[in-house]
Amino acid sequence: MPTLPAPPVPPRLIATDLDGTLLRDDATVSPRTVAALAAAEAAGLEVIFVTARPARWMEVVSAHVHGHGVAICGNGAAVVDLRRGGELVETRPLPRENALLIAGALRDAAPGATFAVERGPGFHHEAAYPRLMWDTPAQVAPIEKLLTADDDLPVLKLLAHHGTLDPDAFLALGREAAGEHGEFTRSSRIALLEISAPGVSKASTLAQRCRRRGIRPDEVVAFGDMPNDLPMLAWAGTAYAMANAHPAVLAATRHHTASNEDDGVARVIEMLLS
Numbered sequence: 001m002p003t004l005p006a007p008p009v010p011p012r013l014i015a016t017d018l019d020g021t022l023l024r025d026d027a028t029v030s031p032r033t034v035a036a037l038a039a040a041e042a043a044g045l046e047v048i049f050v051t052a053r054p055a056r057w058m059e060v061v062s063a064h065v066h067g068h069g070v071a072i073c074g075n076g077a078a079v080v081d082l083r084r085g086g087e088l089v090e091t092r093p094l095p096r097e098n099a100l101l102i103a104g105a106l107r108d109a110a111p112g113a114t115f116a117v118e119r120g121p122g123f124h125h126e127a128a129y130p131r132l133m134w135d136t137p138a139q140v141a142p143i144e145k146l147l148t149a150d151d152d153l154p155v156l157k158l159l160a161h162h163g164t165l166d167p168d169a170f171l172a173l174g175r176e177a178a179g180e181h182g183e184f185t186r187s188s189r190i191a192l193l194e195i196s197a198p199g200v201s202k203a204s205t206l207a208q209r210c211r212r213r214g215i216r217p218d219e220v221v222a223f224g225d226m227p228n229d230l231p232m233l234a235w236a237g238t239a240y241a242m243a244n245a246h247p248a249v250l251a252a253t254r255h256h257t258a259s260n261e262d263d264g265v266a267r268v269i270e271m272l273l274s
Helices: 018-022 031-042 096-109 143-147 167-181 202-213 227-235 247-252 264-273
Strands: 013-016 046-050 070-073 078-081 087-091 114-119 122-125 155-161 183-185 192-196 220-224 238-242 255-257
Touching: 013 018, 013 202, 018 220, 018 264, 031 046, 031 264, 046 202, 070 202, 096 114, 096 143, 096 155, 096 167, 096 192, 114 143, 167 183, 167 192, 202 220, 202 227, 220 227, 220 264, 227 238, 227 247, 238 247, 238 264, 255 264
Parallel strands: 013 046, 013 220, 046 070, 220 238, 238 255
Antiparallel strands: 070 078, 078 087, 114 122, 114 155, 155 192, 183 192
16 A cells, blocks of 8 residues: 655646556556546646657557646657657757767776667667667667767667666766766666756656646655656655665655556555545
């Protein structure tokens, strides 16, 4: 059961991560969670999905956006309209010169690192980068070529994979080697770094959108499970770690709820509405 005193003020917005949080392990939304999201919207609470996923992977929840239809993707690098097929409505891109500096620094610090990049709506990677997801790359080439392509597509996320390093050690190494050039985080169980522009995170983009809507941090309830959720969980007035969360997330978060497999987000929403 959730550890849950009532929030200090009535919530106005629910911000939830997807993988490992709202979604089951098979990337589906349970009937109980579907009902809880609909009930929250009916009660006047805005629900916003805040995820590391790119816009093209949002079909799994696009039917459950109800009134607002907006999601924050790419760890804060993109805001998309789910009612329009994941159309980009706002981007906070990583400067290409920063991405090139980061790739060079990581190659020096972690030999064997391979790279991929989310550029606009497409995914591109180096030949040695492993096939981790179901995406078909638009282009396969060295990262230097991918980052100097003659187009105007924004670089939304640089990805760096290492086949042997511990995931948390790789994150610490990346931040030490090139943290001044970008925002480093991770959401995968493997050694896969996700790198955005300096200052771009789930928290900063969510805070920006809330300010525009007149929603204060203490009116936000947030859910997450991995290190990329930590800034958002720290910013929100009330934050929940899933039972299956990374140890650092559990340690940093006062409130805990059931796992993603056991409808942890839905349980809290039901309690809030009751």
